[in-house]
Amino acid sequence: MALQGPIPISFDQVFPHGCYLVGNVEQVKDFDASANGRTVYAKDKTTGEPVWQIPVMDGDPTVKASQKTVAVKLLSTTEPTAPPAVPGMPITPVEFVGMTVTPYVAQNGRLAYSIRATGMRPPRAKQTPASKEVAA
Structure with a gap:
């Protein structure tokens, strides 16, 4: 099969109605490698970069309430910074790049x-x- 591994996809294909931050960026723990009070953080199997995640709410009005919030995992050597809050809005709109x-x-x-x-x-x-x- 020609498709192997993560499939590149655009932000507009995943979130055509946009999405909004509903939590904080957190580094993903590797629960299998963590033991005896020692925390080990997950690394991407392909790039070796640390994996972070952030919960977002899908802006699509047709999505069921129970499926509105999803976690997007970010691959970055440093902690990703969320976009600034928009004055007057209770939640922050966000767009992701380099999506798979x-x-x-x-x-x-x-x-x-x-x-x-x-x-x-x-x-x-x-x-x-x-x-x-139209030219006259």
Whole structure:
């Protein structure tokens, strides 16, 4: 099979209605390697970079409430910095760059996806097609 490993995907394909930070950036613990009070943090198997995660809320109004919040994993040698809060908004909009998705079978037997990114930033302004002027 030609597809192996994480599949590159755009932010707009994953979050067409945008997404919002609902928690803090945290380094992911490697529970299998941690023992005897010693914490070991997860590293990406391909790049060796530390893995961080941040919970976000999907802006899609059709998504069920129980599926609104997902964790996006960030690969970065330093702790990723969240975009600044938007004045007057209770939650911060965010956009991820360098995104990949990895499908897997969850413990309940259903298909699930691991979403990863290499960075985050404030959302770009949505591009709209330029209106064409008709020559008289």
